[in-house]
Amino acid sequence: MRLSTRNQLTGRVTEVTVGAVMATVKVRLDGGEQVVTASITKEAVEELGLAPGVAATVLVKSTEVMLGVE
Template structure:
């Protein structure tokens, strides 16, 4: 299957915590980062997820926020790294962050946000993703 999501990170399921309806799946990527995904228990069953199973975290670039400095947020995925590229368009830009864990993530954000935050290659930043925005594929 080919999909348009820019962020597709291979790894293995590290853990699954099941609740009444949903489960929290933690995926350790080949690049060394942990991604937390909140998906339905039914999806866990249908995908045959279990610790050690190979899987992929799939995240649309529009779901990746960029933050600077220390932040207290409820978003479970906050990956520190460095901006390696900013590709500006007329309205939006694609910001590429190389995480300290070795993964590369792309974020689509507005030009206004680029200017307000002073984003440029070499700036230390965090890629922030809510666990409900992380899909799991097998």
């Protein structure tokens, strides 16, 4: 399926922390040292088998992105 979602960055999971209904997953982006944190449902973590070392794509809708300048 092709998505309208503008931002699709490739990386690899480095850390997963699971709570009662939510979880946080950290992904190191390919080609750099930058890390992205995702807050998703525990259900999604289990369904996708997310664990350290798994290759994952980070998706963010463009309307969710803010910019800052010094």
